[in-house]
Amino acid sequence: MNENVFKAMADPTRRKIIELLKEGPKTAGEIATHFSHAQPTISRHLNVLKNANLVADQRNGTYIIYRLNTTVLQDWLAWLLERFGGSGNDDEE
């Protein structure tokens, strides 16, 4: 499992960005309005998410639209469940 995904998800601002993008794609500016941080700070968080492949970006004129890489997020969750889900005993449930 990609270490970058864990690091990306470990930050509350980035988790909130992920939640926002679950609603649908949004521009960097629109995302930034949801936070009290400076715009470059959000840009950096977006870049961390991009490096983890959790989001993808696409330029549209002067805007840059970010969208969630749903499968990467779901794969991460599935991986977590597989490793850490269940009781841990051999004789499950």
Added chain:
Amino acid sequence: MNENVFKAMADPTRRKIIELLKEGPKTAGEIATHFSHAQPTISRHLNVLKNANLVADQRNGTYIIYRLNTTVLQDWLAWLLERFGGSGNDDEE
């Protein structure tokens, strides 16, 4: 959701410790043998996990036995699933 759990789970050494403890309680020393890090380094990782309430410790003579706080781990997974699982659309599946 407790921020400490995210930070704790973001480190690969600590995730491996969690996996080891899923097999059953282990002493600090036994845990340390599974890694190539110095023993105090593992002790610090165990302390991070303890602060996140992911593990509990109990002294037994000169040994200290660590065990997994299964419910905390499961609650974290459930929380993740709830926030980030699913497609994100309103008209689910």
Added chain:
DNA sequence: TTATTATATAGCCATATAGCTAAATAGTAA
């Protein structure tokens, strides 16, 4: 071309993290 808007990058600072070695602590036993 110049100006404007949206966004990213650079550079800085303060704090956090993860590793190490050395020393302290806790329990047991002689």
Added chain:
DNA sequence: TTACTATTTAGCTATATGGCTATATAATAA
């Protein structure tokens, strides 16, 4: 008491992180 074992804590270093402001870039419009 002394000695030994298991473990933690202290103190250090190097690197990473997350915030900021200032600047650069890209696209569009005049």
